[in-house]
Amino acid sequence: MRILIKNARVICPVQNIDDKRDIVVENGLIKEIAKAGTASGTFDKTIDANGLIAAPGLVDMHTHLREPGHEGAETIATGTMAAAAGGFTSLAAMPNTKPVNDNAYVTSYMKTKAKEEGVVKVYPIGSITVDQAGEQLAEIGEMIKAGIVAISDDGSCVMNSYVMRKAMDYAKQFNIPVIDHCEDKNLRGEGVMNDGYYSMKLGLRGIPAVSEEIMVARDMALAQHTKCRTHIAHVSTAGSVRIIREAKQSNTPVTAEVTPHHLFLTEEAVATYDPNTNVNPPLRTHEDTKALILALKDGTIDAIATDHAPHSIERKDIEFQLAMCGMIGLETALALCLKLVHDGDLSLIHLIRLMSTNPAKILNISGGSLEVGAPADITIFDMNEEWTYTEDKILSKSKNTPFKGWKLKGKVKHTICEGKIVWGN
């Protein structure tokens, strides 16, 4: 199978390309990047990408695919389809499945299922501890053999610092990152939204910023001590940004991610008690979103990840406090984040680095590059097409998102995963 993508504005952060080019794909690999209009030969498929961007396929390092165990909310098939529609060619799947991905059997199941039914590539993340209970280390080595690329107890912070320290010491020998969901559970208490003006007004229990920051600070100390690669999931506060920035200045082996919803929504969105805005970490303040965008600009935050968290309507269409935390995000991430480019906060190549190259690098997986010989994972999108995100367009099995009704600018036209067109035609 030979595909020609012609006259695209090609973006490749690895080769520092932002230029009009032709891309030739052959046998699942990038065969050639040529001057626009010069690629020749016969092709099974030609995509006229004039006016469109061709970038390395997006990599989401924080997805909840819900399979096994919560197939009512999402499956590997539906989640990877949603990913393809959003321009993603690789996903890292969090371990809070049922059973928890805390052993090689679950890892193998996910890998097999992804191979059979997945539309894009799936990289399981194993749990740090058995059943994500924060007590006993899971069989990390066995899971690595079965294919995990990182460990995390996402959704549940490892509260015991001794356990976390041992997890880091242990993970370091395998050169995989430890991803932490930073949250002091005692400080969170029964909180359901950001602790501040809106929680006061709405009469909802607050989750203070410090409940995240105290654990970010602990992890920075542990990362310095263990020298283990440590990745902070879904950073949500200006204080966390400050702590990570300082840690990077002293060469702590840390990376960090932010979600689109923490960049574009604030606690104000909770004002109507919309359960779709119930997310953990909670939506914060304008000061926090400003600090997060600045952190993307100055490199303090390395990646944008969706924290795609599907929940069935039965677990969302109830009182705010009872609703499950989280929102879906694969299909809106790129269009939302392109706002940073349209607003002049980031260059396009920087955005692609954050959404593709860096997450691939952190997880040490292929992707994030259009170098000749690399797997042909390519996302082709229109930066300027405007569209309205409505429920009927959602491919994820769950529809829990507060972005319904939003006018977005930027649309994925084709997604190519290992040389196969998995979205668009």
Added chain:
Amino acid sequence: MKTFDQKHLLGTEDLTKDEIMDIMNTAKKFKDLINKGHHVVPTLHGKIVVLMFFEPSTRTRSSFEIAAKRLGAETIDFSSIKSATTKGETLVDTAKNLEAMNPDAFVIRHSNSGAPYLLSKLQSIPVINAGDGFHEHPTQALLDLMTILEYKKEVNGLKVLIVGDIAHSRVARSNIYSLKTMGAQVSVCGPATMLPPAVERLGVKVYTDIKAALPEQDVVMMLRIQAERGGTNNQFPTLREYSRHWGLTNNTVKLLKRDAIIMHPGPMNRGVEISQAVADSERSVILPQVTNGVAVRMAILHKLCNGKSIEEVI
């Protein structure tokens, strides 16, 4: 003057001065009629009010029930049915099922803030918030206002202090909104652990020292300290310490102006937030608050259920 013609009563936050005065005037009318011997003013004859109390309540539920009955309406006590929610039915389903039976109003108390709002979005029957989580308790604030008006005539410029667990108090929030709207100068006081973040953005003065707060006040509202569940969750060390620092005791009450009134939404913890002698003193208007509760709830039910005019039925 714009009258109160909203579909629901979810809170006092969005009520205008005119709307509040309209409710006050209507409540006054009902109170006068009762005092004149009209124990039933059947403007809602033939109507059905559903009392949905998902949280224990004696006085608010009884007050609503008496109010409805004085208006000639029937009440369904959903709180005593108990079945639906224990069977795992959601609030949404319960509401839709009850709506299908066509009652004329829902009175809801729920431990989840926002539950009445959710109910109002899901169906078309008027919803009255009888207290949701720590969010609002509008009829309490309105009966408090009615009581203040009886004793103080003018609310504009009046100094009102609310003392207690402000963070977890729906009574405090609803009172802050309605009193501010009416032009009062509102202050809150409590241990720093019980003051919610950013509360000063509601336009209130914030105190942690009750002795500094009490002089100058025209009205003092003491909030109930929730101690019955045992333990204080480290909001304060002990009830003894709370009482000695934030209670209205026989000593601290001396700091008040002579004509200040003392209020409490009930039920009281005598000896904790308020001493026996203070609760039963001449300046205490706690029982008039309860009496006014019926009149205010009559006014709300009367307005929301769209009954006959008062003149028509007496």
